[in-house]
Amino acid sequence: MGRTVPTYREALDGLLTRWEREFGHSLADPRDREAFHEVVLAARRYIPQGTMMTSGDLVERVLLSLLVDLQRKLRAPDPGPFESEIDAFGNLR
Amino acid sequence: MPRGWLLDVTSSRAGDSVLLWLKEMQGMVHRVEVPYAPPFYVTGEPDRLHALGEALDGRRDVASVAETAIQSSPFEAPDVRHAALAVTPQSHGRRRSLATEIDALGACVTFRLFDVDLTASQLYYLEHDLYPCAPVSWSGQHVVALEPPETWDYVLPPFRTSELAVEVVGQRPGRPPRSTDPIARVRIGTASVEGVDETATLAAVVEELRAQAPDVLWTRGGDTFDVPHLYHRALVAGFTEEEFVLGREPMPFGLDRAGSTFVSYGRIYHRSPSFALAGRFHIDLDERFVEDVTMVGFLDVARFSRLGLQTVARQSPGTAFSAMEVATARAQGVHIPWKKNLPECPKSAALLIAADRGGFTLTPPVGLFEGVDEFDFVSLYPSIMVHHNLSLETLECPCCPDSPHVAPGLGYRSCTIRDGLVPRTLRPILERRLYFKRRKRETTGAERTRYEDLAKAWKWVLVTSFGYQGYRNAKFGRIECHEAINAYAREILADLATTAQREGWTVLHGIVDSVWLKPPADADPEAFARRISAQGHLPLGYEGRYRWIVFLPDKAYGLGVAQRYYGLYEDGEFKVRGIELRRGDTCGMVRGVQERVLKVLSQVRSAAEFQRAIPEALALGHAAAAELAQGGWSREELVLTHGLSHRLEEYRTFSPGVAALRQLKEHGITREPGEEVGFLLADRRSQDWRRRAVAAELMTGSESYDAAAYIELLARSFETLFSPFGYTLERVARTWGHDVQSTTPPRAFDRHSLERPGQRRLTVP
Numbered sequence: 077m078g079r080t081v082p083t084y085r086e087a088l089d090g091l092l093t094r095w096e097r098e099f100g101h102s103l104a105d106p107r108d109r110e111a112f113h114e115v116v117l118a119a120r121r122y123i124p125q126g127t128m129m130t131s132g133d134l135v136e137r138v139l140l141s142l143l144v145d146l147q148r149k150l151r152a153p154d155p156g157p158f159e160s161e162i163d164a165f166g167n168l169r
Numbered sequence: 170m171p172r173g174w175l176l177d178v179t180s181s182r183a184g185d186s187v188l189l190w191l192k193e194m195q196g197m198v199h200r201v202e203v204p205y206a207p208p209f210y211v212t213g214e215p216d217r218l219h220a221l222g223e224a225l226d227g228r229r230d231v232a233s234v235a236e237t238a239i240q241s242s243p244f245e246a247p248d249v250r251h252a253a254l255a256v257t258p259q260s261h262g263r264r265r266s267l268a269t270e271i272d273a274l275g276a277c278v279t280f281r282l283f284d285v286d287l288t289a290s291q292l293y294y295l296e297h298d299l300y301p302c303a304p305v306s307w308s309g310q311h312v313v314a315l316e317p318p319e320t321w322d323y324v325l326p327p328f329r330t331s332e333l334a335v336e337v338v339g340q341r342p343g344r345p346p347r348s349t350d351p352i353a354r355v356r357i358g359t360a361s362v363e364g365v366d367e368t369a370t371l372a373a374v375v376e377e378l379r380a381q382a383p384d385v386l387w388t389r390g391g392d393t394f395d396v397p398h399l400y401h402r403a404l405v406a407g408f409t410e411e412e413f414v415l416g417r418e419p420m421p422f423g424l425d426r427a428g429s430t431f432v433s434y435g436r437i438y439h440r441s442p443s444f445a446l447a448g449r450f451h452i453d454l455d456e457r458f459v460e461d462v463t464m465v466g467f468l469d470v471a472r473f474s475r476l477g478l479q480t481v482a483r484q485s486p487g488t489a490f491s492a493m494e495v496a497t498a499r500a501q502g503v504h505i506p507w508k509k510n511l512p513e514c515p516k517s518a519a520l521l522i523a524a525d526r527g528g529f530t531l532t533p534p535v536g537l538f539e540g541v542d543e544f545d546f547v548s549l550y551p552s553i554m555v556h557h558n559l560s561l562e563t564l565e566c567p568c569c570p571d572s573p574h575v576a577p578g579l580g581y582r583s584c585t586i587r588d589g590l591v592p593r594t595l596r597p598i599l600e601r602r603l604y605f606k607r608r609k610r611e612t613t614g615a616e617r618t619r620y621e622d623l624a625k626a627w628k629w630v631l632v633t634s635f636g637y638q639g640y641r642n643a644k645f646g647r648i649e650c651h652e653a654i655n656a657y658a659r660e661i662l663a664d665l666a667t668t669a670q671r672e673g674w675t676v677l678h679g680i681v682d683s684v685w686l687k688p689p690a691d692a693d694p695e696a697f698a699r700r701i702s703a704q705g706h707l708p709l710g711y712e713g714r715y716r717w718i719v720f721l722p723d724k725a726y727g728l729g730v731a732q733r734y735y736g737l738y739e740d741g742e743f744k745v746r747g748i749e750l751r752r753g754d755t756c757g758m759v760r761g762v763q764e765r766v767l768k769v770l771s772q773v774r775s776a777a778e779f780q781r782a783i784p785e786a787l788a789l790g791h792a793a794a795a796e797l798a799q800g801g802w803s804r805e806e807l808v809l810t811h812g813l814s815h816r817l818e819e820y821r822t823f824s825p826g827v828a829a830l831r832q833l834k835e836h837g838i839t840r841e842p843g844e845e846v847g848f849l850l851a852d853r854r855s856q857d858w859r860r861r862a863v864a865a866e867l868m869t870g871s872e873s874y875d876a877a878a879y880i881e882l883l884a885r886s887f888e889t890l891f892s893p894f895g896y897t898l899e900r901v902a903r904t905w906g907h908d909v910q911s912t913t914p915p916r917a918f919d920r921h922s923l924e925r926p927g928q929r930r931l932t933v934p
Contacts, residue, residue: 083527116726117728128659130578158677160538161779168776169776
């Protein structure tokens with residue numbers, strides 16, 4: 077378990093740090109920065125699924141995570157069973 | 170024939186015999202000396218062995234050398250024997266040094282050595298079908314166990330126990346004892362032993378121990394202070410090792426085992442030097458490797474592993490499991506290799522990427538969920554090892570090319586003909602734990618506690634049985650087994666999630682062997698667990714339904730994390746993971762307030778009630794913050810604990826823990842990596858090591874503390890619990906009328922923050 081090969085989480089950390097340093101850092105428009113942050117979150121959200129893939133291509137796993145996240149957002153914003161009964165403002169759903 | 174218990178087997182001082190400590194039913198303890206000098210074995214080319222035999226013959230440290238043949242590998246058929254030399258050292262103590270010499274003679278290649286690191290007592294137990302604390306009958310030197318170690322229910326030996334604690338002259342809060350401090354008095358059980366001077370006190374200690382004759386001597390910190398200090402002061406007072414005896418037999422005043430620092434799963438541990446006694450068990454409660462295991466559990470593990478009680482209580486459960494594997498191998502006639510010679514198989518990069526992965530986890534959604542069911546596989550990893558016959562010698566065997574047991578995604582096959590050494594060791598343990606768990610459910614009171622303790626002890630052994638497959642020094646470990654177990658486990662959990670979804674459950678969370686599911690209407694969770702167990706041949710247990718459960722986010726990204734949640738089962742019991750009160754570095758004040766908050770939440774039955782309970786919980790924090798601000802909180806409750814990853818001089822950043830270490834150094838106390846340092850935060854912004862913190866050992870109870878820092882820590886614990894509902898650190902503190910000025914994250918107390926490279930080097934004044 078990550079003895080020899082870095083875990084997907086570790087490899088992703090490295091990749092996202094590089095993306096932030098070389099790309100995200102130079103985004104001047106706050107809306108771009110926000111969008112970049114969402115990309116980072118989307119990649120992180122699917123770490124468990126990325127771990128299940130055996131592909132040696134790190135970017136393939138990240139792209140798939142981003143696609144699923146994007147597709148999810150494109151669909152109807154139905155909160156579904158995965159939403160907390162109390163929201164982030166302390167209100168009941 | 171007298172009947173009673175074989176308490177222990179220890180090596181004699183001369184090292185050519187063992188001492189059997191036999192306790193009669195009536196309570197009298199007998200010391201029976203039996204000549205016993207077990208050989209170790211050397212294999213190699215016959216002519217080289219012959220030459221070695223001639224070279225060893227006649228040496229003063231070698232009692233005998235004989236040519237023989239041994240079964241040296243579990244990989245080979247039982248009738249395959251290899252030419253070997255049986256080398257018997259003159260004393261048990263020469264076993265390892267002689268073996269090292271022979272190994273070097275063969276340049277670590279020519280010879281392979283066996284049974285070297287098995288102790289004389291371990292071998293004695295194995296060769297005589299005995300085990301620690303066995304009920305026995307005996308006649309002279311002939312001792313017979315009256316029941317096998319596997320017996321589930323047995324009568325515990327009637328141990329006589331005493332607690333020992335040393336008090337030095339001038340001992341008071343804020344002044345830790347020094348090695349030069351004379352002994353003032355020693356508490357042994359209910360007796361307070363104190364003579365006219367230190368010499369008289371020490372002599373009286375020996376007398377009192379002889380009079381009380383305890384079988385078990387409990388201490389709190391006896392390995393680090395009480396016993397070595399007694400020995401040191403006895404030496405200063407002119408006592409010899411024969412005169413000053415804490416056990417039932419003289420022991421050298423030196424160490425039985427030196428202290429050590431080691432890393433396990435990324436954590437640094439420190440094990441203190443051990444001061445075991447002969448004929449009497451010295452159990453240091455502070456040195457238990459696993460804290461929640463009790464004497465009953467240690468004793469049961471000792472029976473199975475044939476390691477003495479003092480060893481089992483101090484060593485990791487992995488050591489006990491290795492000893493059980495040794496017992497299985499020896500029962501089969503296989504001798505135990507000293508140095509494992511089983512390198513990792515060559516792998517392609519693709520296979521390495523596929524194989525080198527851990528268990529499956531899902532990211533839980535953050536927030537509160539009502540009516541969630543939790544299911545856990547019972548001892549999943551050991552069960553996989555048994556069910557798929559995963560053992561070093563059964564993997565990729567030449568006899569089963571069409572084995573149905575193939576590790577998913579990796580293709581590793583396991584044997585269908587021979588029962589592996591690891592599964593053979595594990596099967597009785599799994600059955601034992603299941604029995605203890607069942608009896609725990611069926612019983613009440615003391616009996617229930619006993620079964621609970623027994624099940625808990627075996628849980629830790631089973632946990633390490635998997636980890637040891639990937640440990641390079643494990644005698645019977647093989648990394649491919651470790652990889653195969655993980656592969657099966659990932660597949661099992663992913664399959665379970667898919668099946669659950671198909672049947673209408675919502676999969677909220679999953680970690681390695683557990684899942685949290687929201688049931689469809691009219692779901693029967695017990696029936697679901699039974700169905701899954703039957704399909705996969707691995708027992709899935711239904712842990713219960715939560716009235717509500719809160720999955721908490723990580724602090725960096727706000728995404729759910731695997732091991733951070735708290736929830737209330739329908740039976741009113743809480744399950745909490747990853748919050749402050751579960752952490753070892755949390756101070757008593759934060760733990761206490763968080764426990765009170767959970768008590769408030771234990772009355773909550775729904776999301777609506779939870780929402781209404783938050784202000785009440787915050788009010789508890791408000792009252793605590795006000796009391797903290799007044800400076801009257803008990804100092805003991807404010808001690809923070811910091812796990813050390815370095816020695817003092819290696820730390821690069823200045824932290825309260827480092828300040829405390831510096832203060833302890835002033836008093837001649839050093840701490841090793843893996844140990845902890847406790848301190849009170851006095852002024853977190855001070856750059857002076859004398860002012861920033863106060864080491865716990867130096868506290869008098871009247872020093873001032875940094876109230877703002879503690880209020881921030883308290884507010885953080887509220888943020889942990891309620892952040893999914895918009896309660897940030899700032900908002901919590903504002904509710905209490907405080908501004909959080911510091912931007913220091915709680916990781917200021919976290920060992921990892923001290924390890925970041927590139928930070929300025931600390932110069933300790």
